[in-house]
Amino acid sequence: MNEARPRWCGHTLVIGHDDQLPSGLVAQLPRERNRHTVLLVGTAAQSPDTVADHIREELPNIGSIRLASSGPGIADLAQRLCELLGIEVVAPTGRIMLVAPGTLFVVNPKGAKPWRIHQPGKSPKFTGAARHPAPAWQVPLPRQSQWATGGLVAHELPAGFWVHRPQRVPPPLDDPAYAIDVDGEQVVVLVGRPGGPPPSPQGLYRWLADLPLTALSRLLLIPYGPHAAMLDTVAARLSTDLHVIVRRTAGLPVRVRDETHYAAVDAAGRIGARPAAQAMSYIANDPAPRVESWISPTTGRLEAGPPIEQLDGRWVLEVVRSGYWLRESGTAAGDDVRLRPAADHDAFLIGAPGSEPHEAARAIAAGLPADMRAGLQFQRVEAGPPVRSDLSEWDVVDQPAALSTATGWMVEPWSVRPAAATLAAESMLLSSTGHSDAAGAPHDSGAGSSAATAGTARVDQVPFGQGRAIGRAKVPGASLLRPPAGAQASTPELQPPVPVRSADEPVAAVRAVAVPDEPSVKQEPGPTWTVPLRRQRIAAPLRAARRSTVDEQSRIRTRLGAEYDNHVHDVARLLGRLPEVRPAVHESPDALEADLVAVAAALRTDRFDATDRALRACLLSGLSRLPAVTGPVSAVIPADPTPYRQGDLLVADGLLRADSRSSFAGRVDLLTLYSHTGRRPGALSDRDEVLFAPGTVFSVMDSTTGPDGVRHVLLRELADTGTAGPSDEQVLGDLRAGVRH
Numbered sequence: 001m002n003e004a005r006p007r008w009c010g011h012t013l014v015i016g017h018d019d020q021l022p023s024g025l026v027a028q029l030p031r032e033r034n035r036h037t038v039l040l041v042g043t044a045a046q047s048p049d050t051v052a053d054h055i056r057e058e059l060p061n062i063g064s065i066r067l068a069s070s071g072p073g074i075a076d077l078a079q080r081l082c083e084l085l086g087i088e089v090v091a092p093t094g095r096i097m098l099v100a101p102g103t104l105f106v107v108n109p110k111g112a113k114p115w116r117i118h119q120p121g122k123s124p125k126f127t128g129a130a131r132h133p134a135p136a137w138q139v140p141l142p143r144q145s146q147w148a149t150g151g152l153v154a155h156e157l158p159a160g161f162w163v164h165r166p167q168r169v170p171p172p173l174d175d176p177a178y179a180i181d182v183d184g185e186q187v188v189v190l191v192g193r194p195g196g197p198p199p200s201p202q203g204l205y206r207w208l209a210d211l212p213l214t215a216l217s218r219l220l221l222i223p224y225g226p227h228a229a230m231l232d233t234v235a236a237r238l239s240t241d242l243h244v245i246v247r248r249t250a251g252l253p254v255r256v257r258d259e260t261h262y263a264a265v266d267a268a269g270r271i272g273a274r275p276a277a278q279a280m281s282y283i284a285n286d287p288a289p290r291v292e293s294w295i296s297p298t299t300g301r302l303e304a305g306p307p308i309e310q311l312d313g314r315w316v317l318e319v320v321r322s323g324y325w326l327r328e329s330g331t332a333a334g335d336d337v338r339l340r341p342a343a344d345h346d347a348f349l350i351g352a353p354g355s356e357p358h359e360a361a362r363a364i365a366a367g368l369p370a371d372m373r374a375g376l377q378f379q380r381v382e383a384g385p386p387v388r389s390d391l392s393e394w395d396v397v398d399q400p401a402a403l404s405t406a407t408g409w410m411v412e413p414w415s416v417r418p419a420a421a422t423l424a425a426e427s428m429l430l431s432s433t434g435h436s437d438a439a440g441a442p443h444d445s446g447a448g449s450s451a452a453t454a455g456t457a458r459v460d461q462v463p464f465g466q467g468r469a470i471g472r473a474k475v476p477g478a479s480l481l482r483p484p485a486g487a488q489a490s491t492p493e494l495q496p497p498v499p500v501r502s503a504d505e506p507v508a509a510v511r512a513v514a515v516p517d518e519p520s521v522k523q524e525p526g527p528t529w530t531v532p533l534r535r536q537r538i539a540a541p542l543r544a545a546r547r548s549t550v551d552e553q554s555r556i557r558t559r560l561g562a563e564y565d566n567h568v569h570d571v572a573r574l575l576g577r578l579p580e581v582r583p584a585v586h587e588s589p590d591a592l593e594a595d596l597v598a599v600a601a602a603l604r605t606d607r608f609d610a611t612d613r614a615l616r617a618c619l620l621s622g623l624s625r626l627p628a629v630t631g632p633v634s635a636v637i638p639a640d641p642t643p644y645r646q647g648d649l650l651v652a653d654g655l656l657r658a659d660s661r662s663s664f665a666g667r668v669d670l671l672t673l674y675s676h677t678g679r680r681p682g683a684l685s686d687r688d689e690v691l692f693a694p695g696t697v698f699s700v701m702d703s704t705t706g707p708d709g710v711r712h713v714l715l716r717e718l719a720d721t722g723t724a725g726p727s728d729e730q731v732l733g734d735l736r737a738g739v740r741h
Contacts, residue, residue, distance in 0.1 A: 006054040009039075010562025015054050016042035018070070028102025028561035030133050035090070036062055037104075040069040040077075048080040055085060064088040066132070068096050068104060075116065082118040089118040093126065095173070097158060102561045103182045104132040105158035107173065130156050133558075135184040137218045139211070152203045160188035160215075163207055164224070165196045177224065180253055181260075184558060185551075186218045192225035194269030201230050208238060221248040225267055228275075228342040232282075232289070232321065239282040246282045247292070250275040250342075258654075259302050261295070263371075264344075273371045276346050277321045278302065288338035294319040295372065297364045299536060301653065304613070315360060320349070323376075326361050327351030337381060345375035351382070532637060532657075533650040533698065541720040542677070542695045545620035547587075553594035555614035560601055567600040568593065573683040581625055595622030599691075600684040602655050616694075619655070623693050626679035632738030633658045633675045633690045639667035644703040644713050656692035669711045672738050673698060674731045676719035692717070701732050712739060 006015050010027030018041040029037055036059055040046055055065065067078050067089055078091035093116050094108035106114035113126030129138050141156050154163045159180040162171070171177065177190050189208065192199055208219065219238075221231050228250065235246040250262040254271065262279065264272040276297075280289040291307040297317070298309060307319035310329070318325045320338045323346035327333065337349060348365055350357050358378065365376060557564050571593055575581055583592040598618035635658035658673060678690040698715040705711050714735040716728070726734075 006058050008058075012037045012039055012562075013055070013058050014039045014041060015051055016040050016046060016070075018042050022098065025098050025100060025102060027563060028100075028559070029098075029104065030102065030558070030561055032066065035064040035066055035088075037066045037068065040067070040074070042070065046077075048077055048084060051077070052081055052084040055081070062087060064090065066104075067091045078116070079118050079124070082120055086120050088120075090128075091116050091118065097173070097178060099158040099179070100181045101559045103158060105178075105182075106130050106132075131158060131182065135182060135187075137184075137187040137215045139215045152199055152207060154207060157188065157190060158182050160190070160220075162190045162193075162224075163199060163204060164191070164193035165199060167193065167196050176252060180222070183220075184555065186220045186247070187215045188220050188222055190222045190224050191231060192223060192227045194225055194265060194267060196225075198225065198227055198230065201234050204230075205234050205237060208234070209242065213244075216242065217244050219244070219246050221246065222253075222262075223249075223251055223265070225265055226344060228264070232280075232342060235282040236289070239284045239286075243284045247279060248282070248289075249279050250277060261302060266344075273345065273374055274369075275342065276319045276323050276372070277307070277342075280321055288335040289321055291319050291321065295368075297324060297368055299651075300367060300369060311360075311364075315357070317364065323347040323349060324361075324364075325349040325351060325381075326357060326364070328357075345377055346372065347377045347379045350378065350380045353380075532652060532654060533640075534653050535642070536649050536651045536697075541697055541718045542693060543720065545624045545693065546617075548591065548595055548598075548614075548618045548621040550591070552614040552617045553591055555612075556594050556598055556618045559612060559615060560597070563601060563605060564597055567597040567604070567684075570600045570604075570684050571596045574681075578627065578682060580627075592625065594618055595625055596684065598622045599626070599681060603657075603681060603685050603691075620693055623679050623691060626681060626691070629675045629678040629680055629690050631675060632735050633673045633678055634738070635659060635671040635673060636661070636668050637671060639669050639711070644700050644711065646700055646702060648700040649718075650698045650700065650715065652692050652694060652696045652698075654694055656694075656696060657689050658692065659687055659689040661687065667709070669713055671713050671715060672735050674714075674716045674735055676717045676725065678717070701728065701735065714739070 005017055006013060008014070009021075009023050010029060011031040012026050012029050013036060014021065014026065015038065021041055026039060038055065040051065055062070059065070064087060065081075067074060067081070068091075069077070074091055075093075078089045081087075082089040092104075092106045093112055093114055094106050097105040097107060099105050108114050108130070113128060114130045115128035115132075116124045116126055118124050129140070131138060137160075141154060141161065151165060152163050153166045154161055156162075157177055157180065159182050162177055171193065180188055180190070191204060208216070211219075221235060223231050228248075231248050235248050238244065239246045251264040251274075252262065252271070253260050254263045254274075255261075256274070261274050263274045266272055274295060276295055277291045278293040278295060280291050282289050293302060293304045294307045295301070296303045296309065298311070309317045311317055314329060316327050316329050316333075318327075318333070320340065321342050322340040325337055326349065328351070331351060337351070340347075340349075348361050350361050358380075361378060365373060365378075368376070560567070574596065575592075581592070581596075583589055595618050598615055599622040601615075602619055635656075658671070658675075658678065673692075675690060675692070677696065678692050681689065681691055697718040699718055700713060701716050702714040703711060714732065716731050716735075
């Protein structure tokens with residue numbers, strides 16, 4: 001029997017022995033007022049007397065605990081602890097899952113209340129919601145919706161609800177549906193189930209329309225199968241009829257490097273390509289859906305905001321729900337193209353005659369990842385008469401450089417560790433167990449097919465490349481709170497969040513893991529970060545960061561959990577040493593604290609999810625509050641196999657940490673960067689370094705190789721400072737002087 005060993009993980013008291021406990025998730029469980037969470041781990045049963053002794057020692061004055069366990073049912077143990085300690089014990093009534101970013105979810109198919117409260121001398125009573133902590137949208141699953149009209153069944157997920165056609169075999173708890181992160185600001189409605197018939201759009205509309213406004217106003221629809229066109233129809237009607245904003249993703253969330261993307265899932269449960277339009281919103285009276293996040297073909301990055309890029313002053317590239325749309329500036333941009341329905345494969349729509357735009361489209365598409373190139377269809381659409389440019393309604397991303405057929409190279413966006421090492425350590429893929437092809441199953445696309453007539457006629461349709469198909473992978477069984485032993489896949493480019501479960505034990509840990517976008521060769525685990533600068537053909541200086549909002553500051557406190565309090569001490573030390581870092585007159589101290597905590601978290605933990613909008617906003621806002629550095633800054637990075645040439649543009653996709661004392665195995669490059677917006681973190685970091693925000697652009701001014709074979713590269717930051725700044729000759733002189741010193 002394993003000895004029960006008490007230890008603290010954030011605000012949670014952990015009792016038991018488990019070397020593979022996902023402590024990152026446990027540490028993010030929230031602190032409750034007048035109650036502590038106690039987690040029992042390990043495969044062996046634990047003595048109530050021993051557990052009670054540890055609780056007395058660690059929590060001498062506690063009056064209530066929330067009990068969870070990775071072992072068998074704990075109802076009897078909870079009652080016994082209540083009697084031994086004379087305190088209130090809250091315990092789950094069913095299986096319990098631990099889900100990112102720090103949520104306990106009780107799985108109870110019988111529909112009973114999820115938590116049982118044991119009190120000394122009283123009969124147990126039932127209470128609570130399935131999710132702890134309860135998100136802002138928390139509403140009970142309507143009882144009549146267990147068997148909804150339209151032949152649909154609905155049940156709860158940690159992130160929201162799952163609606164699909166009834167099937168004989170219930171979904172297993174290791175289905176990726178249970179691994180979708182809980183978001184306190186939006187309720188996920190997962191639609192469809194691989195291996196089953198598609199849902200009825202009419203039935204789905206009625207089910208969604210019956211939700212309380214608390215949930216209806218925060219809807220995020222996710223297709224789990226080839227149902228994107230049907231969801232577009234339902235979302236458009238819901239937004240118009242009920243005057244709510246309805247958002248839809250392109251598919252199931254997957255981890256690409258350190259970002260959360262969305263990838264389509266076919267009827268058999270196989271992960272497919274990532275559509276260009278990653279997330280869209282439907283707003284009442286808007287003529288077409290708004291693309292909120294998208295993958296830029298010129299950078300390969302996940303972008304947010306207006307999905308339009310100006311290329312070379314002549315071409316306009318827009319992301320629409322059916323793919324990419326290339327047209328000449330000043331030509332008509334009617335909503336008929338934006339309303340083209342989403343299909344199984346993205347289209348690259350060419351809105352100009354002749355061979356030149358077709359060649360330009362192929363040059364742009366050549367830079368897309370392999371999974372996005374596979375099946376890409378080039379389609380020519382008619383262009384309307386010249387009109388005033390429609391770009392005035394968007395904040396256009398201006399890309400001044402000319403188009404190029406060179407594909408360049410990519411590194412992990414927002415990366416803090418090498419993707420290959422992550423793949424070797426944490427590779428897990430979608431389980432195909434229980435899924436079968438739905439051959440011949442009727443596909444109800446709603447009004448999606450009729451919407452195709454709104455688009456202009458195609459002249460040609462040419463498949464682009466084959467790429468590599470992404471196959472299935474089986475996830476073996478594993479102990480609770482532990483990752484599977486390993487997963488095998490034919491091509492592990494994309495990876496859905498994978499829950500970890502055991503059929504015999506009631507607690508499951510659910511987490512998302514990262515994999516590289518296009519792994520080519522197996523690599524040995526390397527340093528904690530890779531070459532942090534990505535070459536880019538076209539780039540614009542980073543815009544000044546805005547201040548984070550109150551909502552974003554609140555969300556970062558929830559996301560970081562116990563880690564937030566740990567970083568507050570570093571922030572206090574920084575403010576004590578730098579009295580000039582203070583909140584503005586109209587700001588509260590909490591705003592400054594949250595922004596600086598985001599910076600500290602990005603520097604001191606490898607679990608910082610920089611793809612989270614709130615965390616990213618607070619990080620950028622926090623960096624802008626720190627003291628600026630102007631002049632030469634030194635850095636050491638792993639050697640880049642590609643030569644540096646004068647005029648090359650390099651972009652920091654992640655947080656660039658310039659530290660001349662960094663050490664790496666193997667060859668290195670020595671950089672001297674002329675900083676305009678670099679920031680010194682002071683007490684927030686454990687080393688003397690200068691930080692550059694994600695998206696900072698540098699231009700290569702010179703590169704030489706020393707006698708020892710080490711390259712010395714001189715870079716100038718391209719920043720929109722509002723002033724002319726020093727000339728290139730002055731900057732180059734300062735950089736060379738910095739190298740000599």
